[in-house]
Amino acid sequence: MSHTSPGTNAPALLKVTDLQKSFGDHQVLKSIDLQIGKGQVLALIGPSGSGKTTVLRCLNGLEIPDGGEVAFSDGPAVVFDSGTTQKQAQVLRTRSAMVFQNYNLFPHMTVLENVIEGPVQVQRRKRKEAVAEAEVLLARVGLEAKRDQYPHQLSGGQQQRVGIVRALALRPSLLLFDEPTSALDPELVGDVLKVIKELADEGWTMVLVTHELAFAREVADEVVFMDQGVVVERGHPEVVLRAPQNERTQQFVHRLLNPF
């Protein structure tokens, strides 16, 4: 099933304006602008240290930008300055959910407990209802049989699929993936990418930080190439990944496609 690109016509779900962030003297983000349409998949690519993961973390309030604005069209908007607190930034988490590179599952909870923790403890949904929903979600990623196991009993690929289900269970309007397959053994990458692809096809809105260029080309509606804290090039994946205009993008794409 091919994913139809909503392109620029899709109504914006999230608008990021002039995002800035420094760690000490090092400016990791220098005025980043992004716009994500509803149902769109945005892939953030770039060399390590380019700031792409920091952008993602800012969208979830895990990093507090020094300046700029993150605004959901129909929800919370946060204007950042040097005085913005964790508390002010955390409203963003009511709309977005994060999938981590290292899964970060709770090791002392079973698979099911991991998934229902947010819905029950934070969103105060009924436990029974949360369990029923979790079981449906686990079944979709083929892990219904693992519900009572602990994370350490699962393979990396299975753990990451639980990580995705934990995010979905929060019923977010935006899914954030931070290099979701980078910690996986190569033979397990496919299972996780398959799940992400299905979610994209279903119309979930997502921002994906990834090194898997072939995957980005397949699922993304827009690819954004970042380097040294700025957006160097953005556009349709076929353009950015096949025929990049910018020299730095060309070098990066070439290096990733021809490592030797």
Place this chain on the structure above:
Amino acid sequence: MDVDWELVGSSLWPIVQGGLVGTIPLSLLSFAIGLAIALVVALMRLSRNPVVSFIARAYISVIRGTPLLVQLFVIFFGLPSIGVTLDPWPSAVIAFSLNVGGYAAEVIRAAILSVAKGQWEAGYTIGMSRTTTLRRVILPQAARVSVPPLSNTFISLVKDTSLASLILFTELFRRAQEIAAFSQEFLLVYIEAAMVYWVVCLVLSAGQTRLERRLDRYVAH
């Protein structure tokens, strides 16, 4: 040397009884209160507020930098000078609780810090506050890490309660002292007392092993 087995037999129960009514309740109560103090002090030490953190540091420093016996004497013999007169039992509970609080605070702090940063982030990202993340995610994992060192603290405490005999609190060792003084069989009676402490600590070590195994169920081996 002939062992006076009759004395061993007749003195064992009074010594054990001293343990049952003195040593064990004092240890359990002081440890429970001490752990509560320790958790508060550990969180204060981790606080980003420098004043709060300083208070916790100062407390830990005083407790760890002064002898337990001196702490006991200050409370039991010292406080009456400013009009606070306490019986041996409350004096001992206060002194041992404060002492455990100081040592266990550092254990708990280290255990909290040993939990990966990603666990805090995972808690935040599903919408939890700092407090909820601490309670639901961090402390359960820190508890597992802190069982071995806290068991050490508890076993030390059981033995340290013998110091309470010096503020006239009747526990295992004070019973032994009374019997030894009366019978003049110092070596025999004190070895007997030592053996009783040892048995108590053996039981505690076995309990530690069981608890560790229970808490380890979610950890890869």
